[in-house]
Amino acid sequence: MTKTEIQTLIDNHPLVSDMIALKEVAWFNPGVTTLEQGLPYVGLTAQDIAAAQARLKRFAPYLCLAFPETQKTGGIIESELVEIPHMRNTLVQRFGQPVNGRLWLKKDSHLPISGSIKARGGIYEVLTHAEKLATEAGLLTPDEDYSKLFSPEFRQFFSGYSIAVGSTGNLGLSIGIMSARIGFRVTVHMSADAREWKKRKLRENGVEVVEYEQDYGVAVEQGRKAAESDPNCFFIDDENSRTLFLGYAVAGGRLKAQFAQQGITVDADHPLFVYLPCGVGGGPGGVAFGLKMAFGDHVHCIFAEPTHSPCMLLGVYTGLHDGISVQDIGIDNLTAADGLAVGRASGFVGRAMERLLDGFYTLSDQTMYDLLGLLNRDEGIRLEPSALAGMPGPARVCTDADYLAARGISDRQMQNATHVVWATGGGMVPEEEMTKYLAQADI
Numbered sequence: 001m002t003k004t005e006i007q008t009l010i011d012n013h014p015l016v017s018d019m020i021a022l023k024e025v026a027w028f029n030p031g032v033t034t035l036e037q038g039l040p041y042v043g044l045t046a047q048d049i050a051a052a053q054a055r056l057k058r059f060a061p062y063l064c065l066a067f068p069e070t071q072k073t074g075g076i077i078e079s080e081l082v083e084i085p086h087m088r089n090t091l092v093q094r095f096g097q098p099v100n101g102r103l104w105l106k107k108d109s110h111l112p113i114s115g116s117i118k119a120r121g122g123i124y125e126v127l128t129h130a131e132k133l134a135t136e137a138g139l140l141t142p143d144e145d146y147s148k149l150f151s152p153e154f155r156q157f158f159s160g161y162s163i164a165v166g167s168t169g170n171l172g173l174s175i176g177i178m179s180a181r182i183g184f185r186v187t188v189h190m191s192a193d194a195r196e197w198k199k200r201k202l203r204e205n206g207v208e209v210v211e212y213e214q215d216y217g218v219a220v221e222q223g224r225k226a227a228e229s230d231p232n233c234f235f236i237d238d239e240n241s242r243t244l245f246l247g248y249a250v251a252g253g254r255l256k257a258q259f260a261q262q263g264i265t266v267d268a269d270h271p272l273f274v275y276l277p278c279g280v281g282g283g284p285g286g287v288a289f290g291l292k293m294a295f296g297d298h299v300h301c302i303f304a305e306p307t308h309s310p311c312m313l314l315g316v317y318t319g320l321h322d323g324i325s326v327q328d329i330g331i332d333n334l335t336a337a338d339g340l341a342v343g344r345a346s347g348f349v350g351r352a353m354e355r356l357l358d359g360f361y362t363l364s365d366q367t368m369y370d371l372l373g374l375l376n377r378d379e380g381i382r383l384e385p386s387a388l389a390g391m392p393g394p395a396r397v398c399t400d401a402d403y404l405a406a407r408g409i410s411d412r413q414m415q416n417a418t419h420v421v422w423a424t425g426g427g428m429v430p431e432e433e434m435t436k437y438l439a440q441a442d443i
């Protein structure tokens with residue numbers, strides 16, 4: 001964009017000025033609607049989520065064999081929900097603001113197979129594709145025991161097909177490991193910010209890794225191109241895939257069941273706030289959709305992004321969606337939160353979900369590092385920087401009287417609030433990398 005175009009954008013959307021200055025900002029969405037009004041724009045339904053859930057159930061016996069670490073949950077890939085009361089006190093001290101209600105951490109960081117939220121969408125899409133190929137070839141029917149897929153014959157069958165994906169790291173890890181295990185040939189196109197250990201782990205698992213000097217957008221484009229020339233190659237499109245989105249959405253019903261076990265109520269007098277780190281948008285968008293379908297208008301979803309990569313905020317706030325990138329307004333998209341290093345948001349997710357998202361905020365890399373150190377110190381939980389993006393959320397929400405009034409949430413209701421910080425990754429970070437992360441925390 002030219003200087004004049006950027007100035008016009010700022011004139012119409014004043015917050016862009018603070019974004020360009022890399023300030024930590026918050027924007028609560030004035031365009032939010034009820035679920036009933038917003039749902040038609042998503043274009044997906046409760047039945048679609050139920051079908052995804054059923055597919056994952058069919059694959060559970062296979063996953064038990066292919067990844068024995070999933071046996072204790074019966075082949076269902078799901079994370080723990082833990083309360084973090086010490087961290088809650090620390091947040092109050094750090095931000096000098098009250099946090100009303102209880103604070104929980106959803107540990108997708110410790111999901112089996114790939115140690116991040118991508119173990120939801122990425123694995124689901126690979127399995128969906130495998131099921132389609134095997135069914136069309138007459139080798140599989142939905143009522144069969146899918147453990148038969150764990151066999152040399154099926155590996156041989158799948159080796160006739162390939163999968164390609166572009167990634168900043170964690171999606172590549174999920175799709176690479178899953179694809180290689182089931183027998184596909186798989187190529188992961190990695191952006192410059194992807195960590196060395198993730199590339200190493202993929203190569204150890206028999207995945208072809210192609211590295212780029214540029215960011216995520218370029219890696220995705222190159223992956224898409226490479227796949228186009230091969231009719232047996234399936235490209236997993238992180239920017240537009242409904243399948244990935246549905247894999248994430250299954251989390252909503254699962255969280256509802258975990259709440260029931262913990263005796264946590266969600267209703268008009270007990271609001272739920274969920275804070276989701278956002279990169280391209282598929283992960284948090286899909287989870288938010290699932291949460292809305294599970295809890296209706298009583299759940300309030302808030303996206304968190306690095307000050308250097310606020311692509312979804314920029315797209316939704318200006319209404320330009322994937323028609324604008326952070327680079328267009330002079331922001332560099334360089335952040336230690338590699339899972340969130342995305343300059344241009346998914347147009348699909350932004351358009352589908354903008355009416356169902358309560359708000360967006362940004363935070364600096366240093367804030368993420370500090371919170372990473374504090375969570376380790378106070379709760380003994382270790383995450384990667386991206387996964388801390390949701391942590392300032394409760395303080396931001398609890399102190400924004402205008403936002404709470406606009407949503408019709410009273411002080412009394414806030415006392416009963418449940419806050420869930422979605423911890424999106426970090427469970428597989430090698431010790432020496434984690435030591436480096438912890439050294440960055442200024443606490």
Ligand SMILES: *Cc1c(COP(=O)(O)O)cnc(C)c1O
Nearest residue numbers: 170279280281282283339424425
């Ligand atoms: C990918 C990722 C996200 C965000 O997911 P998107 O689908 O890119 O928005 C958040 N945290 C971590 C650790 C991730 O790897």
